[in-house]
Each structure stands twice: as structure tokens, then as C-alpha cells.
Amino acid sequence: MLKILSAALLTFCTCTVATGQDLLQKYVKDNAVRIAAPSPTNSDYSDLNAIGEAIADARVVMLGEADHSDGTTLALKSRVVKYLHDKKGFNVLLFENDFYSLNQGWDSLSKDRNSIKTFFYSNLYPMWSKTEECADLLYDYLPETFKGNGPPLKISGFDNQLNGSYARNSLKKKLHQYLSDQSIDLNSSAFLSYLSVTDSLMNTRFKDEGQFNNHLNINRTNFKFFSHLSDDLLSRLGVSHSTDYCYQLINSLKGLAEQRLHHQKNKYVSGGIRDAQMAQNLAWLLQHKYAKEKVIVWAANYHIIKNKTELVSSGFLRRQPNMSTALFNQLPGLQKQTFILTTVSSEFPDDKRNYPKLSNGFDTWVQPDIAFGFINIKAFQNLNPAYNQSFPMKTLGHSDLVGKWTQGMDGILYIKVNRKAKTSAL
Template sequence: MRQIKLMVISIIVLIGCSKSTEEQIVEEMTVLNNATDFDFFDYFLHENEILILGEASHGDGKTFKVKSEMVKHLIDNFGYNTIAFEARDFLEMEIINGRTGINSLAPYLNQNNWVRQWSPWGPSQQIQPLVEVAQADQNLKFIGLEPYASRNIHHILIYLKSELAEINAEIFDPQKWDLLQGIHLNLLNRKPDLISSDDYLSYLDYLDENFNHLKQLGDNQKNNHILFLLQSVENLHTYVKISQIHASDLPEKEALNKIVKLRDKQMAENLMWHKKRNPDAKIIVWMANFHGARDLKNIRFADGNPERYKKFNVFGEHISNTYGDKVFSIAFTSSEGKSKMPYDFEGIEKQIIEPEDNTLEKTLENTNADFGFVNFREIRRTKPSLKEEYFNSIMLGYVNQNGKWLNAFDGLFYVRKQEPAKPIK
């Protein structure tokens, strides 16, 4: 009898061990009743200060809708009071926040409809709940994560010239600044062929000179406005360095690695700048899964060098290293449907989502769930051996890649059938 019992136990163990990593993860999924069933947040968000909401692709209309409703729920029920945006720049959102002293910059920005000016999300019908929240809640604050957008870069230069001439009078050189303005206009008008390597170096050196002068001011002089100017100059410096790389002869992938490194670090610095001055801020971050990952080092890049993700830190890695478990990063993924940005421009194509059989998404598709949530952080705690397992997923741009995905994010929101972003009429 004892031998029979041992045999039965052995069979059960073998059956359990025969399950794939993907199956074991999907077993932990909370199946949601609908796209706005957000009760799962009750179990882990109360101590959270920074919640990153990703998306597999910037054309995921169904995800836009879910995230927009999610933002409203989080503000109403969990006290979130700040939204940080990929693809909105630092200075734009400071204008929206009502910062004094930058009124001269306000006219170029449509403050009554600024969310709809936000590309590629703004033209999408599916973000209407987000538009309504941003317009209705006067207590909300916003963070622009990007260095600068080309649409406002000319206005920023005029503003900084006025400010730096007044504050840095002893080192400010109007003739040199006018020379830099010519370089700047070529950047604005996308004429990199008219900008030499020496031009870029002169521009960056002069920004460094002004930045260092501001930084060396005594603490009694470093009021909020000076600290804001420091951050503004730092963002402009990053913008120029990124432009310099774009104009270089570097191979495309090498250039992109350098740009990601600069851009994501600056995005993180902009959020940390706001958080330092607003310690009670509870921040929702809207961005791509890629930027929001806590750890990409053990994901094998599918198109080329498999070690590529080890060459830089993305935004989520910087933020997680600074704030630890106060950050919770949620990736979004789908197993069928289509994705397309809300434009009809040439080159904007519809992406068909077709996960391969060996992916997590295919395992998710085999369930009956239309929507679900998997708490990766809880799996790492309760089943620590799984976090060392490599498996395949398409959650970065719907490209099949192998890696330790449980460490890349804290959670995964599953939307079975994706839909393209629909342009507003």
C-alpha cells in the first residue's frame, strides 16, 4: 500500500513538473469580468507611489481605452494625483501645471485641448476618458518626460536667452547666442547638413557653461526658478546631443542604442525632478512597455545582437533603481487582433498580432479570458524558481523574444483581442 501511495505522489509530482513555465504563469492569472474590472488593484497598490502603465505598441487602441479608464479609476479610488507622459516634453507640462514666470511660452500651446495634441495617442477616439479626466480635475499635475519636442524648440530658445541673459549676465555672450540660434533654427527646420561637428560642440559647450554657472550659485540664490532653469538647460542639452547622434554617421542600431540611453535617462531625471519637489505625488506613467521595464538585461533581442538590451538602461530601470518597490510596472499584451496608430500617413501600417505557439501569449489565448491580470511580483515571491526561467513573449512590439520576463515587469495586463487606434472625426 505504501508503495502505491509513493507511486501516486510521484505521478502527481511528474505531472506538475511537466507543465511549461508559461502554463504555470497563466495559472496565476486573475480572469477579469470586463475591461474595467480593476478590483485586482486592491491587493497591492496601497503602498505604491509610481505606477507605470505600458503598451506593446503605440497603435493599441483597445489598450488605450483600458488605460484611460484605469487612470480614472486610480485617481478616484487610490489618490493618484499626477500623470507622466511619454512624448510630452518637460516644459510643456510645466506650462500646463501653471508654473509662474514662463507665461511667454504659453501662447504656442493649446491649453484647452493639449491632450489631443499629444502624438500618437491624442488623435485616438479611445483615449476620450483620459481627455475628460485631464480637463475636469483641476488638482491633477502633469510631468512631461521628454527632453524637448521640435514643435516648441524655437520658443524655448527665445525664453532661455532672456532668462540666462539676466541671471548669467557675467558670462552671457549675446553674439555667441545669436550664432547658436542659427544652429538651433537648422535643428528646428530639420537641416542637419547645415550643422557641422564644430557647431554641435560649440552649442553643447555653451550650454554647459551656462548650466555650470547656474549650478555654482549659492544656496541662498537657488530658488525654485533657478532650479527649474537648470532642469530646462539640462533638457535642451540632451535634445542637442540626441540631434547630434541622429546626424552622425553611426550605424543605425548603434545610434539608436545611444539615443535610448540618453533619452530614457532624461525621462527618468524629469520624473525624479518632479517627485523631489512634490514628495506626496502619486504618479501614473503612460508609456510603451519597452521604456517601462524594470529589467531588460535578461531579454534576448530578436533582431540582431541578442545582448543589445544590456547596452543601456531604460526609464523603468532608472526609476526602479531609485524608488525600489514603490514602483510597480505593468506591461500590456494581446494574443490576436490588429494594431495601428490613428493616422493614414504613408508608412503607417496595420500590424496583425499572431503569437507563435511557444509564447506566453499563445498560452493566454488558450484560456477563456478576454481580459486578465498576472501579478509577476507575487509569482516571484511565491514561486521564486520561476523568475530564473526563460520563456518567449511578444510583449515588446509583438516581436517574439526569449528572456526572463518575470523580472522585466511587476505585472501583465492581458487584452485578448487588440484593435487599431481609431482617429477622431
């Protein structure tokens, strides 16, 4: 009898999952909207109107990428950014990049093409600044927006990691000037040591993990000291200064020191610290610097998916909240004003890793003649609010991962064949 009941229960559960997947599968087949292939010369955005309608009056659009090396994704995201700026009034583009260099450096920059290109080549991650797929957006479209024909597209960054040459050349001077203006004693040996430690926090190219770990071991005491003194500085400044850019910069640097301290012990904790700090930096930008602006967030799918720790039953996704989770916890009302648009692809011909191709993955549900498409997941959620089935999807890298993905995003940019990004000529 027990065996019969167990078999019946298994059959019931299997049918329930299959029925749930069938529901979403039918929706995807019937409602995937065909969009044009990305092209720098195509200024007709009529095919993207479905995306605009889905975004509606959202203030923030988060644009993701499954892997930073996905060139076709970068080209498509660039086109969507141009559409959002031209047609939907989004005038700020925030990169998962250096909070210091892309704020202080960008703000002081002449906005002509050559100046922008020179600046980005040394301050924006090369996976974006030095790829052919982003060149039109960054070096043709962007400078044109500063020539007086409408609101320009402003650039900023929210990552606590310091990768820019602008930070290496001017961060210590900026901190010194700000703290001097706030009457903080700058002559103590502790403060001078604090400034010197910022050099160790700058991103440096290491040939391997062993060299990086050696760097962390040498600077462990320095990073602990830096974190404690950062707390002391923030306390002395007080919350009345929390709207100051440099107050948030000190907070961001403290997060970077904590991230480095935990890297060897637990990389997931270290990554969680980074996501939490990116969320704080992003919240500051949204609340203060760009409080009245509509904003595009350019980052990895991993950082922008919502409800991350609830999407899978086990594994690394459950270990630490990501950036969007931390952001929405900090600013609870923002989630209703945010549209999360991730990317999903079917084929990666330049990736030679032999990932198994599942016959029932999300990408197999899209009509085979659609090369580029948009799927409005938010509309599906509104039609099926109780839907919480798990299914395989290539949204965090190039392999299928099973999760309750309809709970993690509002829309999907679908790409059938995704080619690796090409390095642009200098």
C-alpha cells in the same frame, strides 16, 4: 560516453526549462483576474481592485504599451488612470512627451475642455491626443477633475524631445528670462547663437530618413557647440540651482543635442541617451515639482521595463540601459516604491505583418475566455524568488520575443484582441 552525457544534459536542461515554464503557466491559468472591457461610461472600478491591491502603497505606477498604435491598450490604460486617480490617490499623470511644453505650457493653461483640447492637439503626441481611445480621459474626465470635486489630475511630461508648438513659440524667451535673472551675460555672440540653435532642436516633420540625416549633417557643428555651451551654462549656474526647472531644462536640451549627434553613428547609443535624459527629467519631477505626489507614468513598455539589459541573452535589448534602469540607478530607493504595469496582447487583427504565432507564448497561457485580464507578476516573484526562466511574450511590439520577462515587470494588463487606434474627429 560523451554523446550519452551530452544527450542526458540536453534532456535535463530541456526538462528544467519546461518545468519552469509549467510553473509560470499554471500560475497564469489559475490567477489571471478577469477585468471589464474599457468603456467611457463605466465608472464601476470594482473589477480593478486586484490591480489596486497589487500596487499597494507604491508611489509610482508605470503604465506601458507594447506599441503606440494599439488602440485597445490606450482605452484600457485610460480606464486604469481614472481608477488610480479616483480610488488610489494618484493625482499626477506624466507622459512620454515634451518636458517643456507639458510643464510650462500646461501650468499656464486654463483647464476648461476647449483649452485643454486645443493645447493637447498641438503639444501632446497625436497617438494619444488625436485618438478616440484617449478622448474620454483627456477631454471629458480630465477637465471635470478641475471643477472642485476633489484633487485635480495634473499633467506633465518628461521626454527631452521638443514636439510642442508651445516650445517653438516660447522656449527661447523662457531661457532668456531665466538666465537674465541669474545675471548671465546675454549679449555675447555665443549666447545668441546658443538660443538660435534651439530652433534646430525642435521636432520637425521629415518626409524620410534621408531628409532627417541631411538636417543632422547641416547642424552637426551647431549641436556640438550647443552641448559644450550647455555644460558651461550649467557650470556657471552651479549645483545650488539644480532644483530650478530651467536648470533641468538646459540639462534636458543638452541631452537632446547629444542624442541628435549620435543618431547617424549609432541609433542605439542615441536612443540610450534619450532614455537616460528622460530618467533625469523624471527624477527631477519626482524629487522637486511633485515630491509629495503619487504619480502615474504613461510610456512605452520598452522604456519602463526593469532590468532591460539582463532580460535576454543577446540582441538590441542588451545594448543600452532604458529609462527605468537609469532612473532606479539615479534614485536607488525608488524601485521599491514603483509598480511596473506592462501590456501584453494575443491578437492584432489590424496588423497585416505575418508574425509567426508561437504555440507556447505567454498569451496562450491565459484562459481563452478571458478578453481582458490582470496578472500579478510580483506575487508570482514573491512565491518563486529563484524563478528566472525565459519564455516568449509580445511585450515589445506585436511579435513574440524570448526573455526572462518576470524580471522586467510587476504586473501585466492582458488584452486578447487589440485593435489599432482610431483617429478622432477634429
